[in-house]
Amino acid sequence: MKKKLLGTLLSAAMVMSLLAGCGGAAADTAADTATAAVEEATDTAADAAEDAAAEVVEDTEAAADAVEEAAADAGSSDGGLISIGFAQVGHESDWRTASTKSCQDVFSEANGYDLSFVDCDNDEAAQKEAVRSFIEQGVDYIIIDPIIATGWDTVLTECEDAGIPVIVIDRTIDDSDKYVSWVGSNFLTEGKAAGEWLKAYAEKQGISEINALVISGSTGASAQIGRSDGFKEIADREGWTILDEQTGDFTEAGGQEVMESYCKSYEGKFNVVVCQNDNEAFGAMTAMDNAGVAYGPGNDVILISFDACTAGLEDVKAGKISADFECNPLAAPFVEQVIQQLQAGTTPDKEVYMEEHWYALPDQIVDFSIDGAAQTMTEVTDDVIAAQY
């Protein structure tokens, strides 16, 4: 039964590779390599029936390598395009849209890439199906922004067996390490940056006592945990008071309602408000306006925000947000570096942290360092805003 199934699959694979070969310019080479791969795979199948499991693994790897070679050859026959499959989370925010656009811009045909893009609409099953279809297509590299952190081992094993390197971006995969690299933001560093900036800025302004209110993001999101922990680490070290921390769910309405309540509970007792994304900061600003609280550079209350989207930077420029700490959505250039390393045959780092910027107006720019690494802040100008996502 098993042999019969294997035979059917193999003949299907042969027909597929022949069909693929017919479409290409160098039909012969592609078909030859594919046939070679299939032959080797057939050997493997024969071995599998008779030999021990350890050997099977070795042979499967050999077969996988052959398939990879075939795919690479087929790729080069298409005018040298590197084919990439990208399974994106969805399109729920401006940040996500910027992330998608970054990939489409970097992995364009003009740059020597052939990108298959799938928007998974926040459906984790659809995302795994998308990855499987990439394997069937025989792409050279797969990029995944995992909707959920678990349940990936089977799919990633399939990728590994097919010899396709997987690069994970933005969100993390917790239950498998069968990917080449993870490229994303270091939320803990973002949180620490906010803390260290506040320390340096408070010293410069001669503010001795910090009483902070935190409007956190969706509870349990990696951005919320990292930013809360990073800021709290500095606050504990410096002996600041964090009066309260409640969630605004990363939304403007949430930020508004939480700040409205803060203004009443802690009237006149706070001088720092930390919002864990720009949308919450927009809401907090409306609430403080309606409570007659003056905020921003030159006023009593220092307003700190994260994400640094275009609208957020406009408020930094308008002198409302004191400092904005970026969460870079433009992962594609960093992914490209990883791919180039792989093409050159070197091993990239398992974790690649993206370069991120800390934005403020000149008066709010101070020198600070995170864990000994000196930081430079970026001044917000019209050009910077125009270039931002």
Added chain:
Amino acid sequence: MKTWNKIKSWPLFLPVLALLIVMAINIIHDAATGANPLSFFMISLRNTTTSGTILYGRIIDIINRGSEVAILAIGMTLVVSASAGTDISVGSVMSLCASFMCMMLAGYGVSSTTTLAVPLIVGLLCAIVMGLVCGAFNGTLVAHLSIQPMVATLILYSAARAIGLLLCNDLIVYVRNPSFAFIGAFLGPIPTPIIITAICIIVVSLMLKKTALGMYIQSVGINAKASRIAGLNSKLLIFLAYMLCGLFAAIAGIVASSRITSADSNNIGLYLEMDAILSVALGGNSLGGGKFNLAGSIIGAYTIQAITTTLYALGVSSIQAPVYKAIIVVIIVVIEAPPFKAFMNRWSASRAAAKGVRA
């Protein structure tokens, strides 16, 4: 004793009692922490640079923030009464109407603007028309095709939000325009949403009091067949209830989106259908249709907001807040459950009897 019985038999007794219990938590908390026990209830005037002199206080927050749920509760009460089912699409319809309006105001594909592409009134009308269309869609499925209300409204529950995202080109559309922001800000010292809610409540109450509409809807809800035989157009009445529900969802969507001067399709009205249904239940209305009490539903809506505001005021961590909210809701629902009421009546009757024997 007689007045007490009179108060107890008042239909709004339990909903009001529930609201007062929630408020009382704040008095106890403030007294225990050494603050002014009535600080939760203090209303003052405050000068702001953006909105002039405005009313300021937690009670204002409750009435202001509770506006959307109160507006939704009006429509939900009518739907529950007429069709013995709930409209679970209202939250998504809110989001769709808000997205459509902001798309019209900003122009398609524009993600941030300070000037309006069309006059404000056109945008508002677009939202209202969209709400009516959604209501008519739900109404047709329920009234004319006799599909179970929850199944019928499940379609827009899942689809409306996605359509809104498509209209907004997958972006959050910011309409940072003062004339638009006004709807979610202040009219004189009073928050505009409060005024909009008041107008909605007054118009519907008048419609129900001055015409026979309220009675017709109740009779359809009690027995649709009998009402039809008695000469009422049952289908039209159920259809009308869903249309009105869609209309109020649109108004709630306008308010919610104006508060944040943007169309955040993913988050506007999220889970609000559940709050709207809960307010109908907290108002002492049966979800089995028939007799309804609009005032009860509206008090229910403000009770839900009072719980949220109270939890903020107590500084309950946001991770634990849903647990406390659930506990309070369970207590209120138990108090209002008919078997519990019957038990209390029997208990007081037996006590009265025992007193009589002793005397």
